[in-house]
Amino acid sequence: MPVKPLQGFLRRTIRRLLTGEGQILLESRVPFLEDRLGGIEQLGLYLHIPFCRQICPYCPYNKELYNPEVASQYAQAVSREIDFYSRLVGDKPVTSFYIGGGTPTTMLHSGLGEILEHIFRAFNMQCEIHMESHPNDLSKENLETVKCLGVQHLSVGVEALQDRHLRTLQRPYTVQEAKGAVERAVAAGFKCVNVDVIFALPDQTIAEVEQTGRELVELGADQVAAYPLFAFPYTQMGRDGQADTRSKSGVLRRRNMKRILEEIFYTAGYERTSVWAFTRRGVPKYCSVAVPLYLGLGASAGSYLKDLFYLNTFNVNEYINSLEQGTMPIALSVELSERMQMAGWLYWRIYETRFRKSDFEKRFAREFDSVFGKYLRPLSWVGLLRDDGEEVVLSDEGTYWLHVLEDLFSIDYVGKLWGVSQREPWPEKVAL
Ligand SMILES: C[S@@+](CC[C@H](N)C(=O)[O-])C[C@H]1O[C@@H](n2cnc3c(N)ncnc32)[C@H](O)[C@@H]1O
């Protein structure tokens, strides 16, 4: 069978086995939120800043070119959205807060401070801030501003440590400039500085991957998130077919590169903290929203409230307009059956590479093995994971192959859902 139909068949079969659903349908219905937040004990917050100073050809995220006037209107719109939620959330503790993008540091001097002040006034914040940043925004003065805003965990999007690859990715800095940014961030005294890099770039050699890993350790990065280049179909690179991610040779090349990185980081005293991240032992890990239920603020932000998932409109103007008119910017939503919630739970735990069965049992009041045991047992026989009866830990091989499987879903689902949402501000429905 050719590769694409085979992937489609696998995807449909696994989805049906794990979720019991023939398809996942997101519709333009705006859910009634009042009841949904009532029973929740704690929640996370995600804030999306959809602005960048340039548009990278591989990037799947929702963003547009930075414009200071639009940014300040955006800050006001986000404040309206915060007010709406704070009435519903009351004083329930917010135990995880992540600011992503786009590039959050574009708004350092045009509204980010005001948004954060508003969030800290409106919610019972019981957590620290994790935020993404761009190397070109990390002057010493800007880093001081970032710290003054209360960000304790910072991620820097370096992407490559060879100038030729920075050019392919159209990143607007040199290796030397990127290293300078990381050194300044490390010296600024954050609790965790994460560096993002992308590997399996077009023509990248194993030696270049090795050099990248070693230099990141020398630079003093507390955490490294090393992602293989994914080709999202609606990005420029995806359309040009520049990234070789799904062919057999692409899959094996990525595996070899990942093995090299594992060896370097384990030897240097880092441990795996997710499929693609290695964190220096003893350092708190940099991560996106770390609790199961969260509210998303901003254009394209998603919210997950137990049996409901919904997405805001991706279009920044529409987002601003709808909040100015006093309506919620929600574009698509889907009610999740218990089986779908369980499958979603398992998906994220596999991403984190370890989980406790008792956490599943606390969440769903069902024995983990009675629901998923039959699928995990064969994976344990072939060495992809270790199951001691309570804790399940993926092996290095397991993190790779299970992630190849997860990619079957993520790239396809994200490609479809985000692709449609970027074309149409208010889609009628999207079937996954
Ligand atoms: C929102 S960006 C980071 C912050 C900032 N916008 C920047 O580019 O420096 C999030 C990260 O996702 C990763 N990323 C983006 N597109 C990717 C792709 N197509 N394949 C693999 N990783 C990707 C990059 O490592 C990037 O740093």
Ligand code: SF4
């Ligand atoms: S990779 Fe970062 S800077 Fe580039 S377009 Fe995406 S979000 Fe913006």
